[in-house]
Amino acid sequence: MRLGVISDTHGLLRPEALHALRGVDHILHAGDIGHADVLEGLRTLAPLTVVRGNNDRGLWVAGVAHSEWVELGGHAVYLLHDLTDLDIDPAGAGVSIVITGHTHRPAIKRRDGVLFLNPGSAGPRRFKLPVTLALLDLSPGLPVEIRPLLGEAPATA
Numbered sequence: 001m002r003l004g005v006i007s008d009t010h011g012l013l014r015p016e017a018l019h020a021l022r023g024v025d026h027i028l029h030a031g032d033i034g035h036a037d038v039l040e041g042l043r044t045l046a047p048l049t050v051v052r053g054n055n056d057r058g059l060w061v062a063g064v065a066h067s068e069w070v071e072l073g074g075h076a077v078y079l080l081h082d083l084t085d086l087d088i089d090p091a092g093a094g095v096s097i098v099i100t101g102h103t104h105r106p107a108i109k110r111r112d113g114v115l116f117l118n119p120g121s122a123g124p125r126r127f128k129l130p131v132t133l134a135l136l137d138l139s140p141g142l143p144v145e146i147r148p149l150l151g152e153a154p155a156t157a
Contacts (some may be wrong), residue, residue, distance in 0.1 A: 001025045001073035004046065005134040007081075007101025008121035010055065011035040013042070016149040017122045021045050021154055024135070026072055030101035031081030034123065036060040053101060069095075073138030083116070090114045097142065106132045106146040106155070114151040115142050122149060 004024035011034030016088060018041065021027060027046045031053025033039060042048050052064040067080040067087070075096045080086065082102040086108040090098050091112040098116045106120030120132035131149045136142065 001030060001138040003072065003136040003138065005099055005117060005119040006029070006033040006042070006122045007119050007125050007133075008053070008104055009034055009038045010066070010121075011038065012123040013038045014122060014131075014149055015112055018045065020135070020147050020149065021131055028070075028079055028099050029078070030079060030099050030106070030119065032056060032101060032123070033061070033064075049077075049079060050080050051081055058070035060118055075142075097136070104129045106130065106134065108134075108144050108155075115144070117144060120146065125150075 004021040004027040007030035010032055024046050027042050027048045029050040031051045032055045043107050047069050049068050050064055051068050052061050053059055070077050076094050078095045079098045079099045083100040090112050098114060100118050105125045108116040109116040117134055119134035122133045125131050126139035130152045132146050135145045135147055
């Protein structure tokens, strides 16, 4: 099973993001969506799990939770926008993957058997940070690719 992981779109769903996510089995959006149209565009590609970010306000986001727990491909995935709001012990709770956004900086870390993944920001460029999303394979080792959307070099772990 292959997951597309995206965050911090801030109302911009780039054609490059849609292209990169084509063929994934499930999409996770880690908040700061920006507009309901972003969710509708992502839903045309695959099933979608989404959380709200600190900039998501208004009636369109009323039904979107601040965190989600989802089982995908035999893995417990915990999704939230800001890692500083993590309110569980992932390893103790049996979570194997924690997905966050907020910082606009892509990051892949492994701690206590848990993969912590921030796909970076796929929306408007902020400062000189890359514009990225992530592709995660739910196979042994949980290989991850940080996929640049505007010509930067990809990173894997």
